[in-house]
Amino acid sequence: ILNVEQSPQSLHVQEGDSTNFTCSFPSSNFYALHWYRWETAKSPEALFVMTLNGDEKKKGRISATLNTKEGYSYLYIKGSQPEDSATYLCALGAGNMLTFGGGTRLMVKP
């Protein structure tokens, strides 16, 4: 079983704050790193797939970086809004399989 860890487990921020959280994974035999956003009562939604060391992806106010040599990825949210409140999942891809971390639950207060 691959060990994928996310920190923090939960996070409360004020509207307008910028925030970031971490996904750690084994650096050996890396294939792909996925980020998902899971809002309450909805399906998890794919944000990014990253495969190369040094990859940076951006989607609106959300961006992610990848360091495969040291085994971590950061997700950044600039100027958090209440609609950003969700659980953010990272997953390590290998072949057809994804192994998920425990998620970071983000709550943005207006």
Place this chain on the structure above:
Amino acid sequence: DVKVTQSSRYLVKRTGEKVFLECVQDMDHENMFWYRQDPGLGLRLIYFSYDVKMKEKGDIPEGYSVSREKKERFSLILESASTSQTSMYLCASSLVSIGYTFGSGTRLTVV
């Protein structure tokens, strides 16, 4: 719009009942997966399937079985439901090496 549909959003079942959770996808994906999500534990893989009539155990298969008689449908079966199986269940499908498309989940409560 591509879809993974789970038959029930909420279910309440009694201990010892046989429970069927259904998942249907319309994307012609080969791979289908069943996960459960519990607070602090993330998504844990129960079973997956690479093709019709194929099934593989995931990390936590005990107490569950699956059925995939048609490509589009992947069923999760709780042979004799227990309170420890109270959880959120998520179905997903994928093509090889591409990310998952998830259903909206079934919140199962076993009383």
